[in-house]
Amino acid sequence: MIWEIHKRVLLCTLIPLMAGCSPQEQPKEVTEQTATPTPTAETPSAVPAAQGDTTSASDFKPSPVTYDKRTLRSDYMAAPANALAIGRIGANKGKLILACGALNRIIIMDPDTGRVIREYGTEYGVEGLDDVSEAPDGTLYFSNIPIG
Numbered sequence: 001m002i003w004e005i006h007k008r009v010l011l012c013t014l015i016p017l018m019a020g021c022s023p024q025e026q027p028k029e030v031t032e033q034t035a036t037p038t039p040t041a042e043t044p045s046a047v048p049a050a051q052g053d054t055t056s057a058s059d060f061k062p063s064p065v066t067y068d069k070r071t072l073r074s075d076y077m078a079a080p081a082n083a084l085a086i087g088r089i090g091a092n093k094g095k096l097i098l099a100c101g102a103l104n105r106i107i108i109m110d111p112d113t114g115r116v117i118r119e120y121g122t123e124y125g126v127e128g129l130d131d132v133s134e135a136p137d138g139t140l141y142f143s144n145i146p147i148g
Contacts, residue, residue, distance in 0.1 A: 081107075083131040090138040099132035099142055106132055106142060 081098040087108070095117060098107040104127050108118040120126050120140075128145040135141060 082129055083133075085132050085134055087134055087138075089134070089136065092134060092138065092140075097132055097134060097140065099129040101129040101145065104129065106140060 082101040083099040085097040087093050087095040087097055092108055094111070096107075096109045096111050098109060100107055104122050106120040106124075106126055106129065107116055109116050126142065129142050130145045131143040133141050
């Protein structure tokens with residue numbers, strides 16, 4: 001009897017969460033507007049902070065994608081950020097660091113303008129995001145839902 005109650009509570013909790021994270025439910029403008037920095041000779045092919053180097057923000061080409069506050073509010077449930085951190089050091093200082101699990105992206109965004117500064121996607125090893133955090137040296141860490 002108790003197991004049945006727990007099972008129902010668990011299902012009622014997980015089903016809406018899984019439906020809300022489904023990539024098929026995303027509006028077209030979110031998937032089309034999302035731009036990924038292309039690794040070039042000037043930009044490293046991995047997340048710079050994870051390598052421990054001192055790559056500055058000028059080494060990355062900013063994304064041409066901008067969002068106004070209305071767009072951010074209306075599209076939030078279509079591709080919500082699983083976690084949010086505020087950068088404390090280096091190029092990310094004062095910026096929003098978003099872990100977007102449905103998009104498999106870490107997005108660095110300017111909170112004042114809504115402009116996407118950098119994105120890290122699957123080409124940087126970002127998959128199944130659950131949480132994101134910034135270390136005191138500026139290294140970005142994230143947890144992976146399937147792994148934990």
